[in-house]
Amino acid sequence: MMSVFETEDYHGYNVKFSPFAPCRVACAASQNYGLKGIGSVYVIDFFTDENVVQLYTALRWPDDGLFDLTWSEVCDHILWSASGDGFIQIWNILQTSQDFSTISNPIQVIKAHSKEIYAIEWSLIRCENPSVLTASWDHLIKQWDGVTAQCMRTFTGSESIVYDAAWSPQIPSTFASASGDGFLRIYDAKESPEIPFLAFRVNEGEALSCDWCKYNEFIIATGGTDGLIRVWDTRYVANGPVSVLQGHHRAVKKVKFSPHSDSIVASVSYDFTTKIWDFKLGLNPVSNPLLMTFQNHREFVYGLDFNLHVKDQLADCGWDKLVKIFTITPFAPLL
Known part of the structure; x- marks a missing residue:
């Protein structure tokens, strides 16, 4: 069974499953293929047995497209996103808005790079101090403290x-x-x-x-x-x-x-x-x-992730404004 979520007028750039909630995934997306306009992260809850997919909240960045995101590995309601204007946004998805569906104010904003940030990733080894990597069109990689959000090193x-x-x-x-x-x-x-x-x-x-x-x-x-x-x-x-x-x-x-x-x-x-x-x-x-x-999309497919909690479950997203969540069925090698 395949679950589908439409990202309105936003073209998908990447997807990440929550490391805490097995039925939650987020998608970083941009208007106008990321060339100009607003960026958004869609936090999506899904229940594949019931074929239910619903928006938990949408995080809006008004200044440029959003190209990637990463979930905090130490707090289940915090995620970081990265945008085309070189900023990092840190969000608390438990914040409420007037219409209870969108959040437009990150809890912290950091000018991280001079050009587009194309990748952001939280460290995976729990015994280390939590830190985050960003990779940019300015040819630099930066390491950030996952707690203080201070820049630790530039590579x-x-x-x-x-x-x-x-x-x-x-x-x-x-x-x-x-x-x-x-x-x-x-x-x-x-x-x-x-x-x-x-x-x-x-x-x-x-x-x-x-x-x-x-x-x-x-x-x-x-x-x-x-x-x-x-x-x-x-x-x-x-x-x-x-x-x-x-x-x-x-x-x-x-x-x-x-x-x-x-x-x-x-x-x-x-x-x-x-x-x-x-x-x-x-x-x-x-x-x-x-x-x-899988021919899941009608445009470039940009984002991909495996669900840590559910074996063989994946999500992908594309420029056709769709997020698809699906499970690989048992297969035999093609000889």
Whole structure:
């Protein structure tokens, strides 16, 4: 069963499931494809057994489009969003408004970057001090204190737009970034912010997305404008990717590893599709790593996330103003 939510006149950029509530997801969206106008985060509650999807609240940023969001990992009603004017907005979704459906006043606003912020992510390792990463078109990555919202460090090294940044779920203080120069860079947040400890080309064009395997600290997937997904072992990058997943016909906007499997990867693309892969099948030349293809949207598909609480449940969003929540049914590899 697939649940559908329409984001009014706003084009979807990314979706994130709540780390606390199994039936809640949020979507960052922008008017006019993010070129101008208002940004909005839709906080959506869904009940798939009853096929009910309803708006909990909408968060409005009047000054520019919103391109990404991240839920607090320490407080269930706080989320951060990132906008095209370089600002971070911190929201309390429990605030009420006059019509009880929209919130227009963040609890805190931070001028974070000089250009668009394209990615924002809360740290995943609970034993660390909570912190947040932002990645921007100004070629910078910044680390923010998740409690005080103060800037802790600024990371350089990219020669182009930084489209994505992802904390390692296993190695403390470690994160990766994907950039318009086609490189993946891996940093230790406790070491020099000017020099990543590992940098290598992962795409013939622009690298748009990266995500770590949740069960192997050395495995990371990348996607970009050449339409390929590459899976890397960071110990052996000189040998090339361990698996190359081919099937998208246009740029891969987002890749995500399943939180419930060491080999399942999902991807969304400008070819309007969402695909599910088993990258380990790609290690065998006679096996097809592509497991499923969903034609969920009529426009570019931009956002993607797995639900930590519900096995094999995903959400995606696109420029057709739709959020779709669906579950992967049991499948057999396509041989």
